[in-house]
Amino acid sequence: MSHFKNATSEFKKRLADQPVIRRAVVTPLLAQDDGPIYTGSNANPNNNGLQVFKSSKKRKAEVYSQPQETGAGNHINSLLLNAINFLKTSDEPQSVEDLKRKGNIDLETKPRLYELLKSNEKVAYDEVNNTFVYKPTYQIKSKEDLLAMLEKRKNEGGMDYKELKDSYSKLPQAVQELASEGRILVVKNKDGQPRVLFWNDQRYNTAMDPEFREIWHRLRIPDEIDLPKELEKAGLTHMQVFDKKGPGEVPKRKQVRRNRKMKITNTHMKGLDLTKDFVIQK
Template sequence: MSKLYTVIQFLKDADGPQSVISIVSRTKVDIRNNKLLWDKLASNDKIDFDPVSETFSYKPTYQIKDKEDLLKLVKSMQSLGGMDYKDLKESYVKISDAVEELAGTSEILVVRTKDGQPRGLFYNDPNLNTHMDTEFKTMWGEIKVPDETDLPKALETAGLKTMDVFEKKVVAEPQPKRSKTRNKKIKITNTHLAHIDLSKDYVPKK
Protein backbone atom coordinates (compact mmCIF):
# COMPACT_ATOMS: atom_id res chain seq x y z
CA MET A 1 0.00 0.00 0.00
CA SER A 2 2.91 2.38 0.75
CA LYS A 3 4.27 1.87 -2.79
CA LEU A 4 0.88 2.71 -4.30
CA TYR A 5 0.68 5.83 -2.14
CA THR A 6 4.18 6.89 -3.23
CA VAL A 7 3.30 6.63 -6.92
CA ILE A 8 -0.03 8.45 -6.51
CA GLN A 9 1.65 11.28 -4.61
CA PHE A 10 4.24 11.59 -7.38
CA LEU A 11 1.52 11.78 -10.05
CA LYS A 12 -0.38 14.28 -7.92
CA ASP A 13 2.59 16.65 -7.84
CA ALA A 14 3.62 16.00 -11.44
CA ASP A 15 2.66 18.29 -14.29
CA GLY A 16 0.85 16.14 -16.85
CA PRO A 17 0.89 12.41 -17.73
CA GLN A 18 3.94 10.39 -16.71
CA SER A 19 5.45 7.41 -18.49
CA VAL A 20 6.37 4.17 -16.77
CA ILE A 21 10.06 4.99 -17.12
CA SER A 22 9.52 8.37 -15.47
CA ILE A 23 7.54 6.85 -12.59
CA VAL A 24 10.13 4.14 -11.92
CA SER A 25 13.00 6.60 -12.19
CA ARG A 26 11.49 9.24 -9.90
CA THR A 27 9.81 7.02 -7.29
CA LYS A 28 12.10 3.96 -7.33
CA VAL A 29 8.94 1.83 -7.52
CA ASP A 30 8.98 -0.75 -10.32
CA ILE A 31 5.32 -0.84 -11.34
CA ARG A 32 5.97 -2.78 -14.57
CA ASN A 33 7.15 -5.93 -12.80
CA ASN A 34 4.49 -5.73 -10.09
CA LYS A 35 1.18 -6.79 -11.67
CA LEU A 36 -0.87 -6.29 -8.51
CA LEU A 37 0.44 -2.75 -8.08
CA TRP A 38 -0.04 -2.02 -11.80
CA ASP A 39 -3.68 -3.15 -11.70
CA LYS A 40 -4.43 -1.15 -8.56
CA LEU A 41 -2.86 1.96 -10.05
CA ALA A 42 -4.62 1.63 -13.42
CA SER A 43 -8.03 1.09 -11.79
CA ASN A 44 -7.69 3.81 -9.15
CA ASP A 45 -10.49 6.40 -9.24
CA LYS A 46 -8.03 9.28 -8.95
CA ILE A 47 -5.75 8.06 -11.75
CA ASP A 48 -6.16 8.32 -15.52
CA PHE A 49 -4.41 5.52 -17.42
CA ASP A 50 -3.80 5.67 -21.17
CA PRO A 51 -3.29 2.07 -22.38
CA VAL A 52 -2.01 3.24 -25.78
CA SER A 53 0.85 5.39 -24.51
CA GLU A 54 1.03 3.58 -21.16
CA THR A 55 1.04 6.84 -19.23
CA PHE A 56 -0.48 7.65 -15.87
CA SER A 57 -1.80 10.99 -14.67
CA TYR A 58 -3.52 12.24 -11.55
CA LYS A 59 -7.21 13.07 -11.92
CA PRO A 60 -8.03 16.04 -9.65
CA THR A 61 -11.51 17.11 -8.58
CA TYR A 62 -11.29 20.22 -10.77
CA GLN A 63 -9.49 20.55 -14.10
CA ILE A 64 -7.35 23.68 -13.74
CA LYS A 65 -4.43 24.40 -16.06
CA ASP A 66 -3.92 28.12 -15.48
CA LYS A 67 -5.28 31.13 -13.62
CA GLU A 68 -7.97 31.70 -16.27
CA ASP A 69 -9.41 28.26 -15.51
CA LEU A 70 -9.32 29.09 -11.80
CA LEU A 71 -11.14 32.38 -12.36
CA LYS A 72 -13.87 30.66 -14.41
CA LEU A 73 -14.30 28.02 -11.71
CA VAL A 74 -14.57 30.53 -8.86
CA LYS A 75 -17.01 32.59 -10.91
CA SER A 76 -19.17 29.52 -11.57
CA MET A 77 -19.33 28.90 -7.82
CA GLN A 78 -20.54 32.42 -7.11
CA SER A 79 -24.09 31.30 -6.31
CA LEU A 80 -22.73 28.85 -3.72
CA GLY A 81 -20.90 31.61 -1.90
CA GLY A 82 -17.32 30.72 -2.81
CA MET A 83 -14.81 27.90 -2.72
CA ASP A 84 -12.66 26.25 -0.11
CA TYR A 85 -8.99 26.67 -1.00
CA LYS A 86 -8.01 23.22 0.25
CA ASP A 87 -10.32 21.65 -2.35
CA LEU A 88 -8.23 23.26 -5.10
CA LYS A 89 -4.72 22.47 -3.90
CA GLU A 90 -4.59 19.10 -5.67
CA SER A 91 -6.08 20.46 -8.90
CA TYR A 92 -3.19 22.62 -10.02
CA VAL A 93 0.48 22.58 -9.06
CA LYS A 94 0.78 26.38 -9.25
CA ILE A 95 -2.54 27.08 -7.54
CA SER A 96 -0.94 29.35 -4.93
CA ASP A 97 0.63 31.60 -7.58
CA ALA A 98 -2.63 31.74 -9.54
CA VAL A 99 -4.58 32.77 -6.43
CA GLU A 100 -2.14 35.56 -5.58
CA GLU A 101 -2.18 36.88 -9.16
CA LEU A 102 -5.98 37.00 -9.30
CA ALA A 103 -6.13 38.56 -5.83
CA GLY A 104 -3.57 41.16 -6.88
CA THR A 105 -5.76 42.28 -9.79
CA SER A 106 -8.88 42.23 -7.54
CA GLU A 107 -10.55 39.61 -9.73
CA ILE A 108 -11.14 37.41 -6.70
CA LEU A 109 -11.44 38.07 -2.98
CA VAL A 110 -9.42 35.89 -0.62
CA VAL A 111 -10.23 35.11 3.00
CA ARG A 112 -7.03 34.20 4.80
CA THR A 113 -6.00 32.44 7.97
CA LYS A 114 -4.11 34.17 10.77
CA ASP A 115 -0.80 33.26 9.15
CA GLY A 116 -1.85 34.72 5.80
CA GLN A 117 -2.64 31.46 4.00
CA PRO A 118 -5.67 31.39 1.63
CA ARG A 119 -8.74 29.76 3.14
CA GLY A 120 -11.70 30.82 0.99
CA LEU A 121 -11.98 32.21 -2.55
CA PHE A 122 -14.79 34.45 -3.80
CA TYR A 123 -15.46 35.97 -7.19
CA ASN A 124 -15.24 39.77 -7.08
CA ASP A 125 -18.20 40.71 -9.27
CA PRO A 126 -17.51 44.20 -10.71
CA ASN A 127 -21.27 44.80 -11.04
CA LEU A 128 -21.54 44.76 -7.26
CA ASN A 129 -18.72 47.20 -6.66
CA THR A 130 -20.57 50.46 -5.98
CA HIS A 131 -18.54 53.65 -5.91
CA MET A 132 -18.47 55.25 -2.48
CA ASP A 133 -17.74 58.91 -1.89
CA THR A 134 -14.60 59.59 0.14
CA GLU A 135 -16.55 61.69 2.64
CA PHE A 136 -18.97 58.81 3.25
CA LYS A 137 -16.08 56.38 3.80
CA THR A 138 -14.56 58.78 6.32
CA MET A 139 -17.84 59.16 8.19
CA TRP A 140 -18.33 55.39 8.22
CA GLY A 141 -14.87 54.86 9.66
CA GLU A 142 -15.46 57.40 12.41
CA ILE A 143 -18.56 55.63 13.71
CA LYS A 144 -17.72 53.88 16.95
CA VAL A 145 -19.48 50.68 17.90
CA PRO A 146 -20.64 50.79 21.54
CA ASP A 147 -19.17 48.37 24.01
CA GLU A 148 -21.28 45.30 24.73
CA THR A 149 -22.21 46.59 28.18
CA ASP A 150 -23.21 50.01 26.80
CA LEU A 151 -25.08 48.64 23.79
CA PRO A 152 -28.58 48.40 25.40
CA LYS A 153 -28.36 52.03 26.57
CA ALA A 154 -27.14 53.18 23.15
CA LEU A 155 -30.04 51.40 21.45
CA GLU A 156 -32.51 52.96 23.87
CA THR A 157 -31.07 56.42 23.18
CA ALA A 158 -31.51 55.80 19.45
CA GLY A 159 -35.13 54.78 20.01
CA LEU A 160 -34.51 51.10 19.37
CA LYS A 161 -35.56 48.21 21.54
CA THR A 162 -33.43 45.27 22.50
CA MET A 163 -34.72 41.75 22.18
CA ASP A 164 -36.50 40.59 25.31
CA VAL A 165 -35.02 37.47 26.79
CA PHE A 166 -37.44 35.35 28.72
CA GLU A 167 -35.94 33.07 31.26
CA LYS A 168 -37.79 29.87 31.70
CA LYS A 169 -38.26 29.16 35.33
CA VAL A 170 -37.42 25.63 36.18
CA VAL A 171 -39.81 24.24 38.76
CA ALA A 172 -38.19 21.58 40.80
CA GLU A 173 -40.29 18.48 41.07
CA PRO A 174 -41.09 17.57 44.66
CA GLN A 175 -39.05 14.65 45.82
CA PRO A 176 -41.02 11.79 47.35
CA LYS A 177 -40.61 11.70 51.09
CA ARG A 178 -38.77 8.73 52.37
CA SER A 179 -40.33 6.97 55.25
CA LYS A 180 -38.11 6.87 58.26
CA THR A 181 -37.07 3.46 59.41
CA ARG A 182 -38.17 2.97 62.95
CA ASN A 183 -36.97 0.36 65.34
CA LYS A 184 -40.04 -1.61 66.17
CA LYS A 185 -40.27 -2.85 69.70
CA ILE A 186 -41.13 -6.49 70.05
CA LYS A 187 -43.47 -7.34 72.81
CA ILE A 188 -42.40 -10.53 74.49
CA THR A 189 -45.29 -12.64 75.59
CA ASN A 190 -43.37 -15.75 76.47
CA THR A 191 -41.37 -15.20 79.61
CA HIS A 192 -39.00 -18.02 78.79
CA LEU A 193 -37.74 -15.97 75.76
CA ALA A 194 -37.09 -12.83 77.74
CA HIS A 195 -33.31 -13.35 77.76
CA ILE A 196 -33.16 -13.58 73.89
CA ASP A 197 -32.77 -10.47 71.68
CA LEU A 198 -35.33 -11.15 68.93
CA SER A 199 -34.14 -8.18 66.82
CA LYS A 200 -31.03 -10.20 65.89
CA ASP A 201 -30.70 -13.33 63.81
CA TYR A 202 -30.62 -16.39 65.92
CA VAL A 203 -27.37 -18.33 65.74
CA PRO A 204 -27.42 -21.60 67.65
CA LYS A 205 -24.52 -22.23 69.96
CA LYS A 206 -22.20 -25.05 69.01
Protein backbone atom coordinates in the same frame (compact mmCIF):
# COMPACT_ATOMS: atom_id res chain seq x y z
CA MET B 1 47.21 -1.57 85.59
CA SER B 2 50.55 -2.34 83.94
CA HIS B 3 48.85 -5.03 81.84
CA PHE B 4 46.37 -2.46 80.49
CA LYS B 5 49.17 -0.05 79.54
CA ASN B 6 51.06 -2.79 77.74
CA ALA B 7 47.97 -3.80 75.76
CA THR B 8 47.30 -0.18 74.82
CA SER B 9 50.85 0.48 73.63
CA GLU B 10 50.86 -2.78 71.64
CA PHE B 11 47.57 -1.82 69.94
CA LYS B 12 48.87 1.64 68.98
CA LYS B 13 52.03 0.03 67.56
CA ARG B 14 50.02 -2.35 65.37
CA LEU B 15 47.81 0.53 64.24
CA ALA B 16 50.84 2.59 63.20
CA ASP B 17 52.24 -0.32 61.16
CA GLN B 18 49.06 -0.55 59.04
CA PRO B 19 49.39 0.88 55.49
CA VAL B 20 47.44 4.07 54.74
CA ILE B 21 45.23 3.83 51.62
CA ARG B 22 43.99 7.08 50.18
CA ARG B 23 40.67 7.29 48.42
CA ALA B 24 40.95 7.93 44.67
CA VAL B 25 38.31 9.53 42.44
CA VAL B 26 37.94 7.56 39.24
CA THR B 27 36.49 9.39 36.22
CA PRO B 28 34.88 7.19 33.55
CA LEU B 29 36.78 7.29 30.29
CA LEU B 30 35.12 7.54 26.91
CA ALA B 31 38.02 5.84 25.21
CA GLN B 32 37.89 2.32 23.86
CA ASP B 33 39.78 0.76 26.80
CA ASP B 34 38.23 -0.02 30.18
CA GLY B 35 40.48 2.47 32.00
CA PRO B 36 42.96 1.85 34.82
CA ILE B 37 42.47 -0.64 37.64
CA TYR B 38 43.51 0.56 41.09
CA THR B 39 44.84 -1.59 43.91
CA GLY B 40 46.15 -0.86 47.38
CA SER B 41 49.10 -3.23 47.28
CA ASN B 42 52.52 -1.99 46.12
CA ALA B 43 51.29 1.61 46.26
CA ASN B 44 53.03 4.19 44.12
CA PRO B 45 53.44 7.60 45.80
CA ASN B 46 53.02 9.34 42.41
CA ASN B 47 49.51 7.91 42.11
CA ASN B 48 48.25 8.84 45.59
CA GLY B 49 49.33 5.51 47.02
CA LEU B 50 47.65 3.44 44.31
CA GLN B 51 49.16 1.26 41.63
CA VAL B 52 47.71 1.44 38.10
CA PHE B 53 47.32 -1.61 35.87
CA LYS B 54 46.36 -1.22 32.21
CA SER B 55 43.65 -3.52 30.90
CA SER B 56 44.19 -5.26 27.60
CA LYS B 57 40.44 -5.64 27.03
CA LYS B 58 39.12 -3.16 24.47
CA ARG B 59 35.68 -1.67 24.84
CA LYS B 60 33.52 -1.35 21.78
CA ALA B 61 32.21 2.11 21.10
CA GLU B 62 28.43 2.34 21.03
CA VAL B 63 27.09 3.65 17.76
CA TYR B 64 23.59 5.06 17.46
CA SER B 65 22.14 5.46 14.01
CA GLN B 66 18.88 6.78 12.58
CA PRO B 67 16.87 5.01 9.87
CA GLN B 68 17.89 6.00 6.42
CA GLU B 69 15.57 8.43 4.68
CA THR B 70 14.21 6.43 1.78
CA GLY B 71 11.10 8.45 0.98
CA ALA B 72 8.56 5.61 1.15
CA GLY B 73 8.25 2.30 2.94
CA ASN B 74 8.25 -1.14 1.37
CA HIS B 75 4.58 -1.86 2.01
CA ILE B 76 2.42 -1.89 -1.10
CA ASN B 77 0.01 0.72 0.33
CA SER B 78 2.88 3.07 1.17
CA LEU B 79 4.24 2.74 -2.37
CA LEU B 80 0.79 3.38 -3.82
CA LEU B 81 0.32 6.51 -1.71
CA ASN B 82 3.75 7.77 -2.74
CA ALA B 83 2.89 7.28 -6.42
CA ILE B 84 -0.46 9.12 -6.09
CA ASN B 85 1.18 12.03 -4.26
CA PHE B 86 3.75 12.28 -7.04
CA LEU B 87 1.00 12.41 -9.67
CA LYS B 88 -0.69 15.21 -7.71
CA THR B 89 2.32 17.44 -8.27
CA SER B 90 2.35 16.73 -12.01
CA ASP B 91 -0.20 18.39 -14.24
CA GLU B 92 0.85 16.35 -17.27
CA PRO B 93 0.45 12.56 -17.80
CA GLN B 94 3.39 10.52 -16.55
CA SER B 95 4.69 7.36 -18.20
CA VAL B 96 6.26 4.39 -16.44
CA GLU B 97 9.71 5.77 -17.28
CA ASP B 98 8.76 9.20 -15.88
CA LEU B 99 7.61 7.66 -12.62
CA LYS B 100 10.87 5.78 -12.29
CA ARG B 101 13.11 8.68 -13.28
CA LYS B 102 11.36 11.57 -11.54
CA GLY B 103 9.54 9.93 -8.65
CA ASN B 104 11.80 6.93 -7.95
CA ILE B 105 8.77 4.65 -8.44
CA ASP B 106 9.63 1.43 -10.28
CA LEU B 107 6.47 -0.15 -11.69
CA GLU B 108 8.30 -2.62 -13.90
CA THR B 109 9.57 -4.68 -10.97
CA LYS B 110 6.32 -4.31 -8.98
CA PRO B 111 3.42 -5.64 -11.06
CA ARG B 112 1.07 -5.54 -8.07
CA LEU B 113 1.69 -1.81 -7.64
CA TYR B 114 1.18 -1.33 -11.38
CA GLU B 115 -2.28 -2.92 -11.27
CA LEU B 116 -3.34 -1.01 -8.13
CA LEU B 117 -2.31 2.29 -9.67
CA LYS B 118 -4.24 1.54 -12.87
CA SER B 119 -7.46 0.69 -10.99
CA ASN B 120 -7.28 3.52 -8.45
CA GLU B 121 -10.28 5.86 -8.57
CA LYS B 122 -8.09 8.97 -8.26
CA VAL B 123 -5.86 7.99 -11.19
CA ALA B 124 -6.75 8.07 -14.91
CA TYR B 125 -4.85 5.50 -16.97
CA ASP B 126 -4.33 5.85 -20.72
CA GLU B 127 -4.03 2.38 -22.23
CA VAL B 128 -2.87 3.70 -25.61
CA ASN B 129 0.06 5.77 -24.32
CA ASN B 130 0.53 3.78 -21.09
CA THR B 131 0.48 6.94 -18.98
CA PHE B 132 -0.95 7.91 -15.60
CA VAL B 133 -2.45 11.22 -14.55
CA TYR B 134 -4.08 12.30 -11.32
CA LYS B 135 -7.87 12.68 -11.47
CA PRO B 136 -8.73 15.77 -9.39
CA THR B 137 -12.12 16.76 -8.05
CA TYR B 138 -12.21 19.80 -10.34
CA GLN B 139 -10.54 20.13 -13.73
CA ILE B 140 -8.30 23.16 -13.29
CA LYS B 141 -5.20 23.55 -15.43
CA SER B 142 -4.61 27.32 -15.19
CA LYS B 143 -5.70 30.38 -13.27
CA GLU B 144 -8.18 31.17 -16.04
CA ASP B 145 -9.88 27.81 -15.39
CA LEU B 146 -10.05 28.71 -11.70
CA LEU B 147 -11.59 32.08 -12.47
CA ALA B 148 -14.17 30.52 -14.81
CA MET B 149 -15.19 27.97 -12.16
CA LEU B 150 -15.63 30.65 -9.50
CA GLU B 151 -17.73 32.72 -11.91
CA LYS B 152 -19.86 29.68 -12.73
CA ARG B 153 -20.56 29.10 -9.03
CA LYS B 154 -21.08 32.75 -8.09
CA ASN B 155 -24.71 32.13 -7.05
CA GLU B 156 -23.71 29.17 -4.86
CA GLY B 157 -21.36 31.16 -2.67
CA GLY B 158 -17.63 30.82 -2.45
CA MET B 159 -15.56 27.68 -2.89
CA ASP B 160 -13.53 26.06 -0.15
CA TYR B 161 -9.83 26.42 -0.78
CA LYS B 162 -9.10 22.95 0.62
CA GLU B 163 -11.36 21.33 -1.97
CA LEU B 164 -9.33 22.94 -4.77
CA LYS B 165 -5.86 22.13 -3.47
CA ASP B 166 -5.54 18.78 -5.24
CA SER B 167 -6.98 20.12 -8.50
CA TYR B 168 -4.08 22.34 -9.51
CA SER B 169 -0.46 22.10 -8.38
CA LYS B 170 0.08 25.88 -8.83
CA LEU B 171 -3.08 26.90 -6.99
CA PRO B 172 -1.40 29.16 -4.36
CA GLN B 173 0.35 31.16 -7.07
CA ALA B 174 -2.84 31.44 -9.15
CA VAL B 175 -4.89 32.63 -6.15
CA GLN B 176 -2.29 35.25 -5.28
CA GLU B 177 -2.18 36.60 -8.84
CA LEU B 178 -5.96 36.74 -9.25
CA ALA B 179 -6.38 38.43 -5.87
CA SER B 180 -3.73 41.05 -6.66
CA GLU B 181 -5.50 41.77 -9.97
CA GLY B 182 -8.81 42.25 -8.14
CA ARG B 183 -10.55 39.47 -10.06
CA ILE B 184 -11.32 37.30 -7.03
CA LEU B 185 -11.95 37.91 -3.33
CA VAL B 186 -10.18 35.79 -0.73
CA VAL B 187 -11.28 35.18 2.85
CA LYS B 188 -8.27 34.13 4.93
CA ASN B 189 -7.75 32.33 8.21
CA LYS B 190 -6.03 33.85 11.21
CA ASP B 191 -2.72 32.45 9.98
CA GLY B 192 -3.11 34.25 6.64
CA GLN B 193 -3.87 31.14 4.60
CA PRO B 194 -6.74 31.26 2.06
CA ARG B 195 -10.01 29.77 3.28
CA VAL B 196 -12.80 30.68 0.85
CA LEU B 197 -12.57 32.05 -2.72
CA PHE B 198 -15.20 34.30 -4.36
CA TRP B 199 -15.56 35.61 -7.86
CA ASN B 200 -15.35 39.40 -7.81
CA ASP B 201 -18.13 40.89 -9.93
CA GLN B 202 -16.64 44.10 -11.33
CA ARG B 203 -20.11 45.66 -11.70
CA TYR B 204 -20.36 46.11 -7.95
CA ASN B 205 -16.97 47.70 -7.52
CA THR B 206 -18.42 51.16 -6.94
CA ALA B 207 -16.03 54.01 -6.31
CA MET B 208 -16.44 55.36 -2.78
CA ASP B 209 -15.90 58.89 -1.59
CA PRO B 210 -12.61 59.23 0.36
CA GLU B 211 -14.43 60.99 3.22
CA PHE B 212 -16.85 58.08 3.57
CA ARG B 213 -13.95 55.62 3.61
CA GLU B 214 -12.26 57.59 6.36
CA ILE B 215 -15.43 57.56 8.47
CA TRP B 216 -15.91 53.84 7.83
CA HIS B 217 -12.40 52.87 8.87
CA ARG B 218 -12.60 55.18 11.88
CA LEU B 219 -15.36 53.09 13.40
CA ARG B 220 -14.26 50.27 15.65
CA ILE B 221 -16.22 47.14 16.45
CA PRO B 222 -16.63 46.70 20.23
CA ASP B 223 -15.18 43.71 21.99
CA GLU B 224 -17.26 40.57 22.12
CA ILE B 225 -18.04 41.12 25.80
CA ASP B 226 -19.20 44.73 25.33
CA LEU B 227 -21.05 44.12 22.06
CA PRO B 228 -24.49 43.28 23.61
CA LYS B 229 -24.38 46.45 25.72
CA GLU B 230 -23.47 48.63 22.75
CA LEU B 231 -26.26 47.09 20.68
CA GLU B 232 -28.73 47.76 23.47
CA LYS B 233 -27.64 51.40 23.64
CA ALA B 234 -28.25 51.73 19.89
CA GLY B 235 -31.71 50.18 20.23
CA LEU B 236 -30.68 46.92 18.54
CA THR B 237 -30.90 43.34 19.71
CA HIS B 238 -28.30 40.70 19.14
CA MET B 239 -29.08 37.62 17.12
CA GLN B 240 -30.61 34.72 19.03
CA VAL B 241 -30.07 31.11 18.13
CA PHE B 242 -33.11 28.86 18.15
CA ASP B 243 -32.96 25.09 18.17
CA LYS B 244 -34.56 23.68 15.05
CA LYS B 245 -35.84 20.16 14.84
CA GLY B 246 -34.45 18.13 12.01
CA PRO B 247 -36.68 16.85 9.23
CA GLY B 248 -36.40 13.29 10.47
CA GLU B 249 -37.18 14.00 14.10
CA VAL B 250 -40.62 12.95 15.32
CA PRO B 251 -41.99 14.54 18.52
CA LYS B 252 -42.35 12.08 21.34
CA ARG B 253 -45.91 11.35 22.46
CA LYS B 254 -46.72 11.28 26.11
CA GLN B 255 -47.63 7.88 27.38
CA VAL B 256 -51.13 7.74 28.89
CA ARG B 257 -51.58 5.46 31.83
CA ARG B 258 -54.61 3.24 31.44
CA ASN B 259 -56.38 1.33 34.21
CA ARG B 260 -56.18 -2.31 33.44
CA LYS B 261 -59.14 -4.54 34.19
CA MET B 262 -58.42 -7.06 36.90
CA LYS B 263 -59.57 -10.56 36.33
CA ILE B 264 -61.42 -12.03 39.30
CA THR B 265 -60.12 -15.44 40.25
CA ASN B 266 -62.33 -16.12 43.29
CA THR B 267 -65.13 -17.62 41.24
CA HIS B 268 -66.41 -19.68 44.18
CA MET B 269 -67.64 -16.45 45.86
CA LYS B 270 -69.75 -15.46 42.91
CA GLY B 271 -73.35 -14.59 43.92
CA LEU B 272 -72.52 -13.65 47.52
CA ASP B 273 -73.48 -10.21 48.79
CA LEU B 274 -71.13 -9.40 51.64
CA THR B 275 -73.27 -6.45 52.78
CA LYS B 276 -76.24 -8.74 53.47
CA ASP B 277 -75.02 -12.24 54.13
CA PHE B 278 -72.27 -11.34 56.60
CA VAL B 279 -73.81 -8.49 58.58
CA ILE B 280 -73.52 -8.83 62.34
CA GLN B 281 -76.96 -8.83 63.87
CA LYS B 282 -77.39 -6.93 67.08
